Amino acid sequence: MEPFRRLDAVAVPLGEPNIDTDRIIPARFLSRLRSVDHAPFLFHDARRLPGSDDENPAFPLNRPEWRAARIVVAGRNFACGSSREAAVWALYDHGVRCAVAPSFGDIFRNNAMKNGLLPVALPAEAVADLLAQLEARPGATVSVDLPAQTVTFPDGATHGFDVDPFDKQCLLEGLDELAYTLSLTDEITAFERRMGRENAPP
């Protein structure tokens, strides 16, 4: 995993609430291996005019100022719904490394952390303020500082955010959780012995 420390990047406003992972990547693009570039699937249908392959010019990611955005700012309950990790892969392959919203789908939040994409939850008023600033100044940049746990808005205002210490360490060092867990094999074996037949497989 690529480490995450600081990010100064263009942020795109996607202010609707409840943007689900089906919208982020429609189901027909799922079940590809991770080695496949998922960027073309990102918001695939939302980026196009209905029933056509032509771009919907109104969709924020299609606007020249926001095409290269690496931060997504969204309404409440961003990336709710399906557990599809490909939603993170599509964002990541497009270049997105951070999502800011009042709240996230729990599974997306976990998936994001494991891929080096930082979910930042801020109070709804702060996100509304940020969305307004981004709409007013398309192409404006936002700064995210993970060690300091702060986000700096285009107007210079700085907001702190919470992050799980374990997740923070993994992100900062690009650490792989699986390698760490494999080092705990003895403890897992001891647990299995302790449980014996309880909850054993049929």
Added chain:
Amino acid sequence: MDAEAPRTLFEKIWSRHRVKEREDGQTLLYVDRHLMHDGTAAAFDALRRRGLAPRAPERTFAVPDHYVPTDTRRVAEIADERRRGLVETLARNSAEHGIRHFGLGGPHQGIVHIIGPETGLSQPGLLMVCGDSHTSTHGALGALAFGIGSTEVTHVLATQTLWQRKPRTLRIAVDGALAEGVTAKDLILAVIARIGAAGATGHVIEYAGGAVRALSMEGRLTLCNMSIEAGGRAGMVAPDETTYSYLAGREYAPKGAEWDRALVRWRALPSDEGAAFDREVSLDAATVAPMVTWGTSPEDALPITGAVPDPDAAPDAEGRAAMARTLDYMGLLPGTALEEVAVDRVFIGSCTNSRIEDLRGAALVARGRKVAEGVRAWVVPGSEPVKRQAEAEGLHEVFRGAGFEWREPGCSMCVGTNGDIAGPGVRVASTSNRNFMGRQGPGARTHLLSPAMAAAAAVTGRLTDVRRLLAGEA
């Protein structure tokens, strides 16, 4: 914490599965059962790339459901090469790693969240995961079950464990009794409309109260299934006699002395008197009417007696804009009575509502009636055993006689990954769990409702209060 302090069902299962707890609160949990489906090729690939093998393949169970056709049981007849490849890959990965695989055409195949409970693999007190958000379903048996992503699937395969931070707890108490024609589906839609699509984010829900206790196991499975649609990490119902009699004798349920020992453990699982929840919500079951969604989030649900809401009534400009976009996508005008909304297709199926009780409820409405002209109506049983049971009861003849298509088990139109989709602008009355934009196909318009309500929509050609049909109206 004081060892004597009253604990919730969730806390009992959580602490029993703790392999290690770090000082920062992250907990390594042991996974008793890992369910897999045909959308998990990437997780096996990641495992292989690291040179790892499953740690406990005997705790892993696989079934193809997302990519299987609903008009044939032969893998070779899957026309689309990529879909066929995914079904074949699951079979191959399962064989290679010694994972039990309920293959297409076999007697157990079905939607992963149908066959877990049905085979007796899902049991009280277990910690279960699956790379699918509707894993919350299995909590209906008193298990702690939740959906995970692909990287986590690889982690579980390699270590049989998962890192989690302890979620908060939410108790949803439903007292009173559900009225005639009102089902578990209506109840969960009412719950989601009440608390919102993020109402339970970060929480494990325990459903309690007389109306929940009175639900059959099928109803409880429907209830827990849609916990994720309220944002919940998991949904649970404490095990009781309904649970035990449902499980007794099922193929993978404990037998003999093991059953007796299991019962002793299971009876100790329900939340202790006085156990504290982080949040509590209560609902009177008697106030719940048959529900239907009008928008593109499951929280957009109303009683069928209602009307399409007016964006002008939204509290702020952003809310008005969001609702206007939703109604534009749904092709609905504010103020239209929901019962006046005409449907093009009907889908009875999915891990939410394709169990035998669901099919019985739909058949009761379909019996002696005809699918309205111009409406295409499907029944997709959740599993081979459900299909066999329904056919033994003659339900397939009821459906066929009424003009429904009786199809083969799989996820089908709930998610459309097998190609069962609706066209742009097509309006679907669906017993599935998500009315998201494009969920049932690009531009498709989904209305979520119960199986009986779906059957009612099929025979009238519009969203319909099923209570009128149950009362004898033609």
